[in-house]
Amino acid sequence: MVAGSDATPSGVGETAIGAAMMRARESLRDHPLFDDPYAAAFVAAAPPVFEDGPTTDDDPELARLEAAFEAAVSVRTRFYDEYLLAAAGAGCRQVVLLGAGLDTRAFRLSWPSATQLFELDIAEVLAFKERVLAQVGGEPGCRRTIVATDLRADWQRALLAAGFKSTERTAWVAEGVLPYLSNDDAHHLLVSVSELSSSGTTLALDQPCIPEDSLLARAQAMPVMEDVASMWQGGLDDNAILWLRARGWAVEAIDGAALAAQYARGIGAFSNSDFLTATRL
Numbered sequence: 001m002v003a004g005s006d007a008t009p010s011g012v013g014e015t016a017i018g019a020a021m022m023r024a025r026e027s028l029r030d031h032p033l034f035d036d037p038y039a040a041a042f043v044a045a046a047p048p049v050f051e052d053g054p055t056t057d058d059d060p061e062l063a064r065l066e067a068a069f070e071a072a073v074s075v076r077t078r079f080y081d082e083y084l085l086a087a088a089g090a091g092c093r094q095v096v097l098l099g100a101g102l103d104t105r106a107f108r109l110s111w112p113s114a115t116q117l118f119e120l121d122i123a124e125v126l127a128f129k130e131r132v133l134a135q136v137g138g139e140p141g142c143r144r145t146i147v148a149t150d151l152r153a154d155w156q157r158a159l160l161a162a163g164f165k166s167t168e169r170t171a172w173v174a175e176g177v178l179p180y181l182s183n184d185d186a187h188h189l190l191v192s193v194s195e196l197s198s199s200g201t202t203l204a205l206d207q208p209c210i211p212e213d214s215l216l217a218r219a220q221a222m223p224v225m226e227d228v229a230s231m232w233q234g235g236l237d238d239n240a241i242l243w244l245r246a247r248g249w250a251v252e253a254i255d256g257a258a259l260a261a262q263y264a265r266g267i268g269a270f271s272n273s274d275f276l277t278a279t280r281l
C-alpha cells in the first residue's frame with residue numbers, strides 16, 4: 001500500500017497525467033502507435049493538468065508546442081514498448097520502470113509468464129494510479145510490484161526490499177524522467193542502476209539530442225510555460241553515451257528524428273529526443 005490514497009498527483013507527479021493525456025489521444029487516432037486503454041481513465045479521474053496555466057486557445061505557439069510534445073510522447077512510448085518486448089523475447093524476466101508514472105505496460109503488453117515488473121515513482125502518483133486501476137478493473141499480465149520511493153534518495157534499498165534481484169538480467173527504463181532530476185541526482189540514479197545491473201542487463205533512456213534546441217529548452221524559453229518548466233532540473237550534464245561507456249555499458253544511440261519519421265510522427269520545427277539503449281558488459 002502507498003500513503004495518501006485520495007490524493008491527486010501535483011507538482012512533478014502531475015507530469016504523469018500529462019503523459020497519460022497524450023497517450024489517451026494517441027490511442028484514439030487512426031493507426032495509433034500503441035493502444036493504452038487505461039490512459040483516458042487516468043485523465044478522467046484527475047483535475048485538468050496545469051489548471052492555472054495558459055491554454056492552447058490563447059497561444060498558437062503553445063498549441064504547436066503541445067502537438068510536438070504529443071508526438072514526442074507517442075514516439076517514445078512506442079520505442080520503449082519495442083525495447084521491452086525485445087528484451088522479453090531475448091529471455092529477460094525482470095523489468096524496472098524508473099519514474100513509471102501512469103505507465104500501463106504491465107497491463108497492455110504481452111509478457112512471458114514469470115516476468116517480474118517493478119514500477120518506481122513517488123507515493124502520490126502510485127496511490128492515484130492504484131485507485132484508478134482498481135476502478136477500471138485492470139489486471140496485469142505479469143507479476144507487478146509498485147515501489148513508492150524518491151529516486152533522489154535510497155531507492156535501491158526499497159527496490160531490493162520489494163524483491164528485485166540484482167543477479168538477474170534486467171531491462172531498465174528511464175522514460176521521460178531524467179529531465180526532472182538535477183545533475184547530481186541523475187548521477188546518483190545511473191550509478192545505482194549500474195551497481196544493481198548484472199552482465200547482459202539493458203537500460204534505455206531518452207535525452208534531448210540538441211539540448212539548447214530541444215522541446216524542453218524551447219518550452220523553457222516561453223514565459224507562459226514558467227510553472228511547468230520550473231520542474232525541469234536538466235538531468236545529466238555529461239554526454240550520457242560517454243558517461244555510460246566509462247562505467248561498463250555498451251551503448252547504442254537511436255536518432256529520435258529518424259524514429260519519429262519511421263513512425264510517421266512529425267514534431268514540426270522542434271528538435272526531438274535521442275534514445276539510448278545500453279547493455280551491461
Ligand SMILES: C[S@@+](CC[C@H](N)C(=O)[O-])C[C@H]1O[C@@H](n2cnc3c(N)ncnc32)[C@H](O)[C@@H]1O
Pocket residue numbers: 012013014015016019020098099100101102103120121122125149150151152174175176177180181
Ligand atoms: C513525465 S512523467 C513520465 C512518466 C512515465 N515514465 C511516462 O513516460 O509516462 C515523469 C515521472 O517521473 C516521476 N518523478 C520525477 N521525479 C521523481 C523522483 N525524484 N522520484 C520518483 N519519481 C519521480 C514523476 O512523478 C512522474 O511520474
